[in-house]
Amino acid sequence: MPKVDLSTDTVRDLNQRLHDLEPGTTETDWRVINPMGAHAVAVGLEASVHVEIDGHVGYYCAGMNKEATVVVHGNVGTGFGENIMSGTVICHGNASQSAGATGHGGLVVVKGDTSARCGISMKGVDIVVGGSVGHMSAFMAQAGHLVVCGDAGADLGDSIYEATIYVRGDVESLGSDCVEKEMTPEHVAKVRELLQRAGIEADASQFRRYGSARKLYNFNIDHAANY
Amino acid sequence: MFDERKLRGSSTFPPHVIAEIQRAADEGLYYIRGAGAKRRVPTFDDLVFLGASVSRYPLEGYRETCDTTVTIGTRYAKKPVELKIPITIAGMSFGALGANAKEALGLAASEMGTSTTTGDGGMTDEERRSSKTLVYQYLPSRYGMQPDQLRKADAIEVVVGQGAKPGGGGMLLGQKITERVAEMRTLPVGIDQRSACRHPDWTGPDDLEIKIRELREITDWQVPIYVKCGATRTSFDVMLAVKAGADAVVVDGMQGGTAATQNVFIEDVGIPTLPAVRLAVDALQELDMHRKVQLIVSGGIRTGADVAKALALGADAVSIGMAALMALNCNAPLYEEDYEALGTRPGFCHHCQTGKCPVGVTTQEPELEARLEPKAAARRVRNYLTSLTLECQTLARACGKSHVHNLEPEDLVAMTVEAAAMARVPLAGTKWIPGSGGA
Numbered sequence: 001m002p003k004v005d006l007s008t009d010t011v012r013d014l015n016q017r018l019h020d021l022e023p024g025t026t027e028t029d030w031r032v033i034n035p036m037g038a039h040a041v042a043v044g045l046e047a048s049v050h051v052e053i054d055g056h057v058g059y060y061c062a063g064m065n066k067e068a069t070v071v072v073h074g075n076v077g078t079g080f081g082e083n084i085m086s087g088t089v090i091c092h093g094n095a096s097q098s099a100g101a102t103g104h105g106g107l108v109v110v111k112g113d114t115s116a117r118c119g120i121s122m123k124g125v126d127i128v129v130g131g132s133v134g135h136m137s138a139f140m141a142q143a144g145h146l147v148v149c150g151d152a153g154a155d156l157g158d159s160i161y162e163a164t165i166y167v168r169g170d171v172e173s174l175g176s177d178c179v180e181k182e183m184t185p186e187h188v189a190k191v192r193e194l195l196q197r198a199g200i201e202a203d204a205s206q207f208r209r210y211g212s213a214r215k216l217y218n219f220n221i222d223h224a225a226n227y
Numbered sequence: 228m229f230d231e232r233k234l235r236g237s238s239t240f241p242p243h244v245i246a247e248i249q250r251a252a253d254e255g256l257y258y259i260r261g262a263g264a265k266r267r268v269p270t271f272d273d274l275v276f277l278g279a280s281v282s283r284y285p286l287e288g289y290r291e292t293c294d295t296t297v298t299i300g301t302r303y304a305k306k307p308v309e310l311k312i313p314i315t316i317a318g319m320s321f322g323a324l325g326a327n328a329k330e331a332l333g334l335a336a337s338e339m340g341t342s343t344t345t346g347d348g349g350m351t352d353e354e355r356r357s358s359k360t361l362v363y364q365y366l367p368s369r370y371g372m373q374p375d376q377l378r379k380a381d382a383i384e385v386v387v388g389q390g391a392k393p394g395g396g397g398m399l400l401g402q403k404i405t406e407r408v409a410e411m412r413t414l415p416v417g418i419d420q421r422s423a424c425r426h427p428d429w430t431g432p433d434d435l436e437i438k439i440r441e442l443r444e445i446t447d448w449q450v451p452i453y454v455k456c457g458a459t460r461t462s463f464d465v466m467l468a469v470k471a472g473a474d475a476v477v478v479d480g481m482q483g484g485t486a487a488t489q490n491v492f493i494e495d496v497g498i499p500t501l502p503a504v505r506l507a508v509d510a511l512q513e514l515d516m517h518r519k520v521q522l523i524v525s526g527g528i529r530t531g532a533d534v535a536k537a538l539a540l541g542a543d544a545v546s547i548g549m550a551a552l553m554a555l556n557c558n559a560p561l562y563e564e565d566y567e568a569l570g571t572r573p574g575f576c577h578h579c580q581t582g583k584c585p586v587g588v589t590t591q592e593p594e595l596e597a598r599l600e601p602k603a604a605a606r607r608v609r610n611y612l613t614s615l616t617l618e619c620q621t622l623a624r625a626c627g628k629s630h631v632h633n634l635e636p637e638d639l640v641a642m643t644v645e646a647a648a649m650a651r652v653p654l655a656g657t658k659w660i661p662g663s664g665g666a
């Protein structure tokens with residue numbers, strides 16, 4: 001198993017080695033130690049590899065991930081798994097702002113809490129948070145699912161498009177054009193599936209669903225106060 | 228008898244202001260339109276070159292070389308962008324523009340050895356195919372932002388803002404959100420789409436530095452990274468972009484165009500291109516980074532004289548948007564009844580937001596798009612770029628320069644006090660640069 005020690009090797013070396021992997025490589029299991037809060041660790045991966053990171057990382061860890069699985073045994077900085085296309089990125093600690101921002105696909109899991117703007121502008125990614133999310137989470141969220149096992153901060157789902165939010169705990173407030181919607185058996189099943197994929201235990205029937213009222217989709221003077 | 232002489236129009240309420248008040252009263256919404264600022268602003272027209280005479284000697288036109296090549300991204304990129312002419316095509320999205328217009332711009336730029344730029348919604352296959360050198364915009368909305376496209380780009384432009392709306396996000400009204408556009412942007416068809424005005428995962432210059440590092444890591448430090456700002460606090464913005472690690476800075480003045488933005492943004496936010504160039508160059512010089520971090524200037528560039536003046540003030544290249552669209556026939560006197568149907572006339576049109584461009588440039592409607600044949604349109608843009616380049620070389624040779632980058636502020640004087648103050652060149656016939664403390 002290739003092991004990269006970021007106290008001696010650089011992030012550049014690590015990323016270049018991961019980018020140079022050919023499709024069908026046998027070097028599929030990687031371990032990164034001593035990340036010491038470094039930024040842009042394991043970004044832009046395209047190969048179907050498994051990268052375990054022991055320790056805390058800085059901004060944009062696993063950014064723009066495709067195919068790979070990246071697991072962080074520590075906390076992550078801003079933009080964890082930002083713009084993920086596919087694959088899975090997992091943080092066993094807490095995440096800073098904008099976790100899973102603009103993600104197009106794949107799965108982002110944060111076992112602890114996230115700060116503000118989790119899932120901002122998400123475009124199809126599934127995000128599962130074991131704890132709570134900060135304010136303005138799922139802001140302008142376009143597609144995909146955000147599952148929050150704890151509470152959600154203020155202005156959840158502000159200006160949301162077609163993404164779906166599930167929250168088990170309290171929602172401090174909903175943002176513009178975000179409303180609570182009926183939780184049907186299909187939605188409970190969807191939450192159960194997402195929790196299972198994320199490896200998080202929670203009772204899917206306790207979640208409530210939020211999404212777009214679709215009132216801001218076209219400019220309308222009667223809604224000017226919400227713009 | 229009615230005495231016409233007694234009619235006195237109001238300077239405060241001229242007809243277009245009255246019309247706008249009454250439109251607002253009817254609709255209750257700000258006016259959204261395309262194109263750039265229409266108000267009068269100090270421009271490069273207010274500067275003239277001091278051609279060579281006894282104290283300087285000129286170069287022979289047609290015989291002595293006047294080089295126009297530019298390299299962008301010499302600071303960090305392993306593969307800097309090499310341009311044959313100092314004029315690039317600015318970022319315009321597929322969605323705002325139709326596919327034929329994008330293709331025509333790509334073909335023309337490739338033939339001329341210069342770059343084109345994507346826009347909101349990402350990169351289309353057609354534009355990648357037709358553009359030899361393609362700059363990929365990294366925008367706040369991240370619509371269609373895909374790492375595979377990022378890796379296919381020849382340069383990346385982190386868009387902080389644009390001249391038509393510094394501080395504002397993009398807009399694309401529902402009539403232009405066709406199925407293909409909606410799919411590229413992951414949005415429902417037919418909605419009025421508002422792009423974010425801030426990036427979702429960074430705020431401020433310290434974050435920008437980390438973001439640029441991430442983009443470099445993803446692209447293995449191969450391609451240059453530009454930072455584009457609308458011209459406002461240009462000194463600070465340029466310095467902070469340089470500090471954040473940009474290879475090039477793009478400064479877009481308030482005359483820069485847009486496909487759809489609130490009129491109040493277009494006309495009342497930002498500073499003109501003329502002072503912006505000077506502020507940007509001063510900022511680069513203060514950091515000793517002039518010519519090390521390249522400066523690309525845009526917003527109202529129309530002629531080879533504009534190009535030459537921007538370069539003389541210290542820009543490395545310019546970028547054109549609206550002028551390129553005009554070469555594609557924007558505002559040409561064709562299909563006049565269709566302009567009328569939009570409530571306008573050739574020469575006055577700014578109706579890109581409607582999606583009903585009479586000449587097939589900013590539309591997604593097949594029958595309108597068919598009015599723009601990509602190959603013929605590409606030829607017009609290529610001819611226009613050739614003319615701009617020849618004009619720029621003519622002026623450079625007249626000032627005795629063997630490379631257009633050898634033009635300098637000392638070759639210019641201003642025709643108005645305000646242009647002298649903004650460009651910081653002397654008022655013609657004097658040594659006076661307003662604000663410099665000189666006599």
Ligand code: SF4
Nearest residue numbers: 557558576578579584
């Ligand atoms: S002619 Fe077309 S491109 Fe030009 S301003 Fe009118 S709508 Fe826009």
